[in-house]
Amino acid sequence: MENIVWHQQSLTKEGRRQKNGHHSAVFWFTGLSGSGKSTIANAVAKKLYELGAQTYVLDGDNIRHGLNQDLGFSDQDRKENIRRIGEVAKLFADSGQFVCTAFISPFQEDRDTVRSLLEEDEFIEIFVDCPLNECEARDPKGLYKKARSGDIPQFTGISSPYEAPKAPDLVLRTDQYTVEECVAQLITFIQKKNWLEEANKRDI
Template sequence: MSKNENIVWHQASLTKEDRRNLNNHQSFVLWFTGLSGSGKSTVANAVASKLHELSARTYVLDGDNIRHGLNKDLGFSDNDRKENIRRIGEVSKLFVDSGQVVLTAFISPFQEDRALVRGLLDESEFIEVFVKCPIEECEVRDPKGLYVKARQGIIPEFTGISSPYEEPTQPEVTIETNKFSIEECVEQVISYLKEKELV
């Protein structure tokens, strides 16, 4: 017997379009992906602040924060990383359905997992933002001291060191945090959203 055999989808009284109309803007996911230390969380939060100034309803889902609650039962094996991203994809879809802009800051190292999340959403609702920064620069920054521990073998399966990071091949936006300021990176993302008439 299928796990879902006795579960029936209950149709809601309000639609995604109803909630978007109330909020007066589109809803979508800004999916920030990149190495640890690349600046994902910093830029995501700065973009959220800018969108807030533009009267957009936003919420930031941060990789570390989510692992304190929803995903605290997951480790860092390939399977756990996949489940981590699958759950966040489903949560992001709920935020989009609620009419909000959700910004996610997750390393999300595997192309397949990011593609799975894209597939959960309608066209134009998933915007992949590649936070591009050379690993050498990320190691110099090392804000949490993780690269040092990874190099010492204290942290196994660390992305970029002992576990792979698959760069996006066709991201909607690429921001280079080693070349441009946070403000310039934010402006690049906001410009894309305005160009696509999403805000």
């Protein structure tokens, strides 16, 4: 961009990771409303914290109360919502932290765009897979009922499409496993990559 010059920071991502004692990455939880994204993201963040890691959660509803409060739910606004979150998530990864993001993020193209912002081993697409009928039966926020009655237009899964991940890094079946079991599946995934090795050595 004209008249804007990137300023190189004195601290590097690698240095921050070394200081924190672990890798950094974005765990991108995607799925229908009511699938359990926020619940699992927060549970994972808590577990990582207990294991000595630096973590943060970016939640869809919370972000729309602040950073993205100017956006609606048109396709274009949804794309911009995810674009902004992708840039914020990238900053967290650069700071040496694990960031858990819980967003419906219905379009594959947008999720792929976020992946392209990060290095190969920094974006983990996690499909929180739960059938629509189960999500609708749970309806924790009463949104499906409003969508069915026409009070909420362009609602994902009802009047707006959801594109399931083509090749997710991990699938969590929340209709078949408990929150604790889903958390364990992701922690195992992380441990297999040795991303917590230094943190575990430090805390044990």
